[in-house]
Amino acid sequence: MKKVLIVLSVFLRIYSGFTQERNWFSLPQELSGGSVFDLVEFQGQLVACGTFTMAGDEPVNGIAAWDGSSWSVMGNGFTLYGGLAYPRYMKVYHDSLFVIGSFDTAGVVSCFNVAGWDGNSWFSLGNQSYIFTESIEVFNDELYVIGTFDSIGGIEAKGIAKWTGGGWQNVAQGVRNGSGHGGGRNSVVYDSKLFVSGNIDSAGVIECENIAYWDGLAWGTIPVTLPPFPVSMVEWQDTLLFCYGASDMGSNYMNEIHFWDGINFDWYTWQAMSGFGPTLIFEGELYGGGGDQSYNYGSTVWKRGNGQWEMAGDGLNDWVQTLCEYNGDLYAGGGFTEGGGSEHNYIARYAELNSVPENQNQSFNIYPNPANSTITLSLSRSLSADIQIELADVHGRKLLSLENVNSDMQNSPITLGIEHLSPGIYFIRVTDGNMVLLSKFIKDDSLY
Numbered sequence: 001m002k003k004v005l006i007v008l009s010v011f012l013r014i015y016s017g018f019t020q021e022r023n024w025f026s027l028p029q030e031l032s033g034g035s036v037f038d039l040v041e042f043q044g045q046l047v048a049c050g051t052f053t054m055a056g057d058e059p060v061n062g063i064a065a066w067d068g069s070s071w072s073v074m075g076n077g078f079t080l081y082g083g084l085a086y087p088r089y090m091k092v093y094h095d096s097l098f099v100i101g102s103f104d105t106a107g108v109v110s111c112f113n114v115a116g117w118d119g120n121s122w123f124s125l126g127n128q129s130y131i132f133t134e135s136i137e138v139f140n141d142e143l144y145v146i147g148t149f150d151s152i153g154g155i156e157a158k159g160i161a162k163w164t165g166g167g168w169q170n171v172a173q174g175v176r177n178g179s180g181h182g183g184g185r186n187s188v189v190y191d192s193k194l195f196v197s198g199n200i201d202s203a204g205v206i207e208c209e210n211i212a213y214w215d216g217l218a219w220g221t222i223p224v225t226l227p228p229f230p231v232s233m234v235e236w237q238d239t240l241l242f243c244y245g246a247s248d249m250g251s252n253y254m255n256e257i258h259f260w261d262g263i264n265f266d267w268y269t270w271q272a273m274s275g276f277g278p279t280l281i282f283e284g285e286l287y288g289g290g291g292d293q294s295y296n297y298g299s300t301v302w303k304r305g306n307g308q309w310e311m312a313g314d315g316l317n318d319w320v321q322t323l324c325e326y327n328g329d330l331y332a333g334g335g336f337t338e339g340g341g342s343e344h345n346y347i348a349r350y351a352e353l354n355s356v357p358e359n360q361n362q363s364f365n366i367y368p369n370p371a372n373s374t375i376t377l378s379l380s381r382s383l384s385a386d387i388q389i390e391l392a393d394v395h396g397r398k399l400l401s402l403e404n405v406n407s408d409m410q411n412s413p414i415t416l417g418i419e420h421l422s423p424g425i426y427f428i429r430v431t432d433g434n435m436v437l438l439s440k441f442i443k444d445d446s447l448y
Contacts, residue, residue, distance in 0.1 A: 022350050023313035023438065024332070029056030029071055030345040031064070036333030039324035039347075040090045042097045043119055046326040047074070048333055048347060049087040049099060062087050063099070068327060075107035075122050078115075091136040093143045094165075095119070100133035100145055114145060114152075126153045126167060135187040139194040140216050144171070146184035146196055159184035160196060160214075172204040172219060175212055188233040190240040191262055193220075197242065199228045211242075224265045226258065234279040236286050243279055243288065280323040282330045287312060289320030289332060300339075301332055301350070312350060315339055366428060370442035371418060377428060378413035379437070389414070390429045399426075418443055 034051030041047070045065040048055075055064035061077025062085055078085040080103045088101035097117040099106070106115035107122035113131050116123045131149035138144070143163040145152070152161045158174030159182030177183035177199045185198030193213040196203070203212030204219035211226040212219050230242040242258040258267040277289045282303075289301040300315030301323070316332065316339035324331045330350035339348055365378050377389070391400035399421075405414065418426075421443045430437040 022330075022352050024316060024339040024344070024348045025351055025438075026344045027066070027347060027349060028069070031055055031071075031347055032345050034062070034346070035335045036321060036346045037086065037088050037101075038090050038322045039326075039331055039333045040092060040097070041324065041326050042090075042092050042117075045072075046324065046331060047090060047097060049078075049090055049101070050321075050333065050346070051084060051086050052346060061085065062103075074117060077107070078103040079105045081105075088133075089136050091138060091143070093138050098125075098136060098143060098163075100136050100147075104130075125163060128154070134185045134198070135196075137187040137189065137194060139189050139214070144187065144194065146175075146187045146198075148182050148184065148198075150182050158182040159198070159200070171214060175200045175203045175219075177201055185228075186230055186233055188235065188240070190233075190235045195233060195240065197226065197228075197230050197233060222260055222265065224260070227256075230258075231277055232279045232288075234281065234286070236279075236281055241279070241286075277320050277334075278323045280325065280330070282323075282325055287323055287330065289316075289323055289334070313339070316344070316348065364428075364430060364437040364439050366439050366441045368447075370444035370447060372443070372445060372447040373419050374415050374417050375441055376413045376415045377430070379430075388431045390431075391416070392427045392429070393424065 031048065031052040031054065033053030036048050036050040036052065038049050039046060042065070045067050047063065047065050049063045051062055053060060055071035058064065058071055058073050060073055061079055063074050063077045064071045065074055078087050078101070085103040086101050087099045087103060090097055090099050095118070099115050099117070100113060102113060103115070104110065104112050109115070109122045109124050111122070111124035112127050112129055113133055114125045114127050116125060131147060131152055133145050133147040133149070135146040136144070137146065144160060145163070146160050148159065150156065150158055153168035155168055155170060157168060157170045158176045160171045160174045162169045162171055174182060175184045175196050175198065178201045183199040183201070184196050187194060187196050193215050195211065195213045197211050200208055200210050200212055202208065203221065206219055206221060208221035209225040210228040211224070212221045226242060227244060230244055232243045234241050234243070238261065240260045244256045256267055258265070279286065279288045286304040287301055301312040301320055302309050303312045316336040318336035319334050320332050320336065321334040322332070331347065332350065333347050335346060336348070337344055366375050369375065386404045389400070389402040389405055390398055392398050423443050423445050425440055425442055427438065427440045
């Protein structure tokens with residue numbers, strides 16, 4: 001293979017444009033076989049659930065735990081007789097992890113759509129019939145499930161039920177639609193109350209317009225007519241946000257955020273992106289993910305800080321189902337396979353540039369690494385156009401910028417001379433106009 005030798009002493013220049021902002025990076029071991037529906041931290045690990053069947057080299061059934069370097073199985077996971085099991089949402093409560101979704105077995109335990117994991121094995125919560133659950137929440141140190149069910153664990157419970165540790169309890173006649181069936185869909189704790197949204201005409205003995213709250217003793221509502229299907233609800237800057245988007249079952253309330261501050265209610269249209277999905281507060285900023293390609297919506301993650309919306313990193317290429325903070329970084333899960341210049345399988349880490357492990361990008365390789373005098377750059381595939389190569393130090397200063405380089409680095413790797421660099425960590429970014437590939441290397445003068 002032809003190699004192109006470029007000596008840095010000829011091209012060395014200092015720039016300030018190579019920043020250390022966050023972007024999306026793949027995990028060294030990825031998930032495969034299906035999508036990710038939810039992410040949550042439990043006992044120091046990041047737990048993912050969904051329809052995936054492999055976690056790294058481990059066969060799994062829809063759930064696995066990530067410790068920062070490798071995946072581990074959680075029993076036998078979830079199965080569903082005659083169909084595809086899909087655990088949908090998780091919540092940590094009293095040192096156990098609780099999961100809702102569509103399944104009839106967790107590990108070797110029979111449990112219909114609700115199950116618990118104590119860190120070693122799965123256990124049932126006593127429900128012996130299929131129910132449709134939409135949300136799970138902890139409020140006043142009690143565990144609640146919300147959905148469109150009418151009963152759970154042998155008791156009548158319309159749209160919401162509370163787990164006592166030994167059984168299920170009705171929550172003051174629950175939340176009901178116009179036909180008297182359970183109508184819960186989403187939930188969030190705000191202002192010391194459990195807010196529940198959905199197709200709701202009544203909660204307990206009061207009438208309401210698709211939104212109600214439970215204060216631990218009685219139901220109440222806010223004096224507004226809320227569209228019935230917010231994709232997510234989140235508290236941000238002392239305000240409760242109701243976020244609508246591509247997944248709100250075909251209503252006309254697309255790309256809108258409605259907000260309630262305890263006194264006033266208002267809304268605005270979010271023009272930054274078509275579609276809205278999960279929301280999370282990360283480092284004081286509001287992050288929102290979403291998109292649905294069946295509606296031809298572009299999928300990515302956006303953040304709102306300093307009064308405006310901006311894309312988080314270089315975005316992701318398919319729908320985002322969940323966002324979670326773990327070990328100081330933001331993680332996303334969903335159906336995407338690329339983003340931030342990296343190939344991903346349904347899970348990605350939103351991290352700072354200087355936290356990227358050596359050669360983490362599987363399609364972009366730097367060798368040898370560490371190196372003393374030269375490094376060679378190669379790709380596992382050819383890019384679509386001539387490329388730009390940039391090199392930066394740990395302070396974000398751009399030290400090299402090469403334009404119109406041959407894009408066939410798969411067959412013609414490029415070698416850079418690094419004799420004039422001081423020992424330390426450096427970053428290489430390769431761009432072809434459509435994709436950005438990023439990796440780092442170590443300059444070590446002790447090597448020969």
